[in-house]
Amino acid sequence: METWNKLYSSTIESFLSKKKESQQVIIGFNVNIDKIIRIGTDTLRGLKSKNLNGTLLQNKIPTDINSIESFILCLLNAIEGGKADEKLIVAKDVCDWIENTFVIDEIKIGGQAGIMANLLTKLELADVLLSLPVYDESFSGLLHDKINISFDSKGVCLVQSITKLQDFENKRLIHYIFEFDKGIYHLAASNSIECPRQNRFIASHDTVNSLLEIKNCFKKYSLENIQKYSIAIVSGFHLVNPETQDNTTHYDIIAPIISMFKEWKKLNPDLKIHIEFAATRDKRLIEIIFQRLLPLVNSIGLNEQELLSILETTNVTTYKKLRNEMSSINLFEGILNIWVKYPHLRIHLHYLGYYLTISSRLHEKYAIKRKQALILSAVFAAVKAKNSSICSIVEINKVPCSISKSGYDEIERLITFLRLEYKSIDEIEDGIVSTDSFTVVGIPTIIVKSAQQLVGVGDTISVLALLLEN
Ligand code: GLC
Numbered sequence: 343m344e345t346w347n348k349l350y351s352s353t354i355e356s357f358l359s360k361k362k363e364s365q366q367v368i369i370g371f372n373v374n375i376d377k378i379i380r381i382g383t384d385t386l387r388g389l390k391s392k393n394l395n396g397t398l399l400q401n402k403i404p405t406d407i408n409s410i411e412s413f414i415l416c417l418l419n420a421i422e423g424g425k426a427d428e429k430l431i432v433a434k435d436v437c438d439w440i441e442n443t444f445v446i447d448e449i450k451i452g453g454q455a456g457i458m459a460n461l462l463t464k465l466e467l468a469d470v471l472l473s474l475p476v477y478d479e480s481f482s483g484l485l486h487d488k489i490n491i492s493f494d495s496k497g498v499c500l501v502q503s504i505t506k507l508q509d510f511e512n513k514r515l516i517h518y519i520f521e522f523d524k525g526i527y528h529l530a531a532s533n534s535i536e537c538p539r540q541n542r543f544i545a546s547h548d549t550v551n552s553l554l555e556i557k558n559c560f561k562k563y564s565l566e567n568i569q570k571y572s573i574a575i576v577s578g579f580h581l582v583n584p585e586t587q588d589n590t591t592h593y594d595i596i597a598p599i600i601s602m603f604k605e606w607k608k609l610n611p612d613l614k615i616h617i618e619f620a621a622t623r624d625k626r627l628i629e630i631i632f633q634r635l636l637p638l639v640n641s642i643g644l645n646e647q648e649l650l651s652i653l654e655t656t657n658v659t660t661y662k663k664l665r666n667e668m669s670s671i672n673l674f675e676g677i678l679n680i681w682v683k684y685p686h687l688r689i690h691l692h693y694l695g696y697y698l699t700i701s702s703r704l705h706e707k708y709a710i711k712r713k714q715a716l717i718l719s720a721v722f723a724a725v726k727a728k729n730s731s732i733c734s735i736v737e738i739n740k741v742p743c744s745i746s747k748s749g750y751d752e753i754e755r756l757i758t759f760l761r762l763e764y765k766s767i768d769e770i771e772d773g774i775v776s777t778d779s780f781t782v783v784g785i786p787t788i789i790v791k792s793a794q795q796l797v798g799v800g801d802t803i804s805v806l807a808l809l810l811e812n
Contacts, residue, residue: 343750345772346786350743353717357810358739364466365809366571368564369459370473371599372551372578374515375480376452376797379444381421381522386529389414389443405623407431407545410439417543418529421522424539426647426796428517428621430583431547440518440545448730450797451484452517453551454577454618457798458805460486465735467809471501471571473560475550479510492563499563517546519797539694542796544621552583554595561602568610572812575805576639577618579631592627596634603638616808618801619644621651628655632683641688642680643804649676649691656680670752671759674698674782681780690716692803695749696786698756699807704781708811709774712783715810719803720787726802727793741788749786756784 403419404412407429413436420427431437451460455472462468463486471490474481482504490501520543528534564571576599584590606613617639622628628651636642644652646668653661653676660679664672677689681700688701697716704712721738728741753773760767760775760782768776773784793799 343745343747346745346750347743349772350717350721350745350788353714354721354738354741354743357714357718358736362467362735365468365573365812366471367462367468367809368471368473368571368574369455369462370560370574370576370578371455371475371554371556372453372581373451373456373459373472373474373481373485374453374517374546374548374551375478375484376450376517376519377446378448378450378519378521378795378797379440380447381520381527383525383527385444386418386527389530404429407436408433410436413440413545416545417520418535420520420541420543421527421537422535424524424537424541426541426543426621426645426800428544428546428580429623430552430581431545432583432585434547436545437516437518437547444518449484451481452519452797454620454801455575456481456485457801458575458577458618459489460484461732461802461805462809463488465732467806468573471560471564471567473556473564474504475515475553475555476511476513477504477507477509478515479512482507492557492559494559499559499566501563513550515548515550517544517548519544521795521797523792540793540796544797546581548581549583549586551578551581552586552595553590554578554582554599556598556602561598564602565605565609568606568613571610571613573809574606574613574615575618575808576615577620577801579617579627579635580620580622582624582627592624592630593634596630600634600638603635607638614641614808614812615639616641616643616804618642618804619648619652621648623651625655628652632656636684636687640686641690641808643690643692643800643808645800646673646691646693649673653679656683668693670696670698670756670784674700674756674759678780685779690804690807692800695746695789696752696784697803697807698782698784700780700782702780703776703778706770709770709776709781709783712807712811713771713774713785715807716783716785718810719807720785722806723799723803724788724790727790727796727799730795732802743788745786746789749789753784753786756782 459472487503764777
């Protein structure tokens with residue numbers, strides 16, 4: 343443990359003392375407005391709904407939210423499991439009910455693409471080209487004004503700041519983020535549920551991001567300038583919903599993105615494309631992402647719930663094992679399962695207390711760089727969780743680096759398992775192990791007591807770990 347505490351401090355120190363170069367990064371495709379609602383232990387007591395009773399929690403959890411009852415069921419399920427989850431609201435009156443029932447604590451930019459673009463720009467770590475699904479007026483106050491947005495100027499595609507764009511479409515893309523703490527939550531009729539872990543539940547009403555639209559100008563500009571970009575970070579596939587348009591399928595919505603990736607890669611084979619997963623509900627969608635997108639990208643980022651939903655579709659035995667026990671060994675077997683099918687991928691899993699990555703065997707130097715990047719991403723995530731946003735790089739100096747004991751034990755357990763399982767392994771450093779074919783890097787993370795907000799923390803971890811290892 344002590345070695346890790348020291349390693350955190352020395353990694354922060356050396357990062358702050360180095361000159362940082364801004365990288366050229368493309369980010370797409372989901373940007374929306376997040377309305378944050380903090381759930382207190384008594385907030386749910388007064389919920390009025392005709393079918394809400396003690397048996398509610400035994401019901402099957404709906405895939406989408408089509409009524410107030412299904413919304414409550416999904417929310418309670420997330421709270422009871424301490425799970426990060428997201429569901430689509432397909433009935434607009436549920437939004438009106440939410441607005442009239444809860445107090446909105448904060449309004450922020452949302453969507454992985456919006457959050458990551460703001461973060462990298464604010465920290466001056468990247469010069470970002472962002473794909474915006476619509477030029478919604480409400481984005482202008484929430485997106486950083488140094489983010490580049492493509493637009494058409496008399497047939498020529500240029501970029502400029504969101505604040506200078508005109509002719510807004512003004513569509514609403516609201517996601518409600520319910521943040522909850524560990525504790526007992528009282529319901530009506532003297533029922534209560536216990537939440538084992540602080541987390542957030544997202545209910546999204548979004549007919550815009552569900553079509554993952556790419557503006558022609560974004561496509562044209564990114565293609566004309568693709569040589570200068572080193573990384574593209576893409577997300578939003580979890581929102582794809584063909585039901586919002588007639589005669590459309592999941593594949594129809596994703597197909598233009600697949601062909602754009604192919605064109606990007608043809609012109610710039612060194613471009614690294616990273617997909618950030620999110621709560622992807624639909625099995626057909628997961629299959630398309632696997633069959634069509636994963637062969638084209640270099641890296642994926644996900645949390646344990648997202649891994650579970652993938653395994654439920656791709657490997658039921660591993661899924662059941664992981665569902666029964668969320669241990670580092672089972673999580674490793676989950677990501678290994680994806681990796682053996684797609685050995686060109688770097689897979690980064692973030693979990694409470696530790697992170698794991700797997701990729702093809704790395705040169706020692708690069709593995710160490712990856713470990714440092716993971717450590718830094720954990721420190722930034724701690725700042726974000728503690729203060730709900732990150733304003734500048736120097737804030738990482740103020741984080742008390744106290745390592746998660748359970749995360750540390752889990753990483754140790756995994757390394758012991760790998761030693762037994764694989765005959766010839768190279769142990770490069772604490773937390774870095776290579777077999778003949780792959781390298782695993784695992785780090786324990788910092789524990790933040792009473793985090794202010796968890797939405798966007800996963801995105802912060804993934805984007806910084808990726809960027810800082812390059
Ligand atoms: C998902 C949600 C979005 C939220 C983001 C945070 O993309 O749709 O509302 O901001 O996750 O990671």
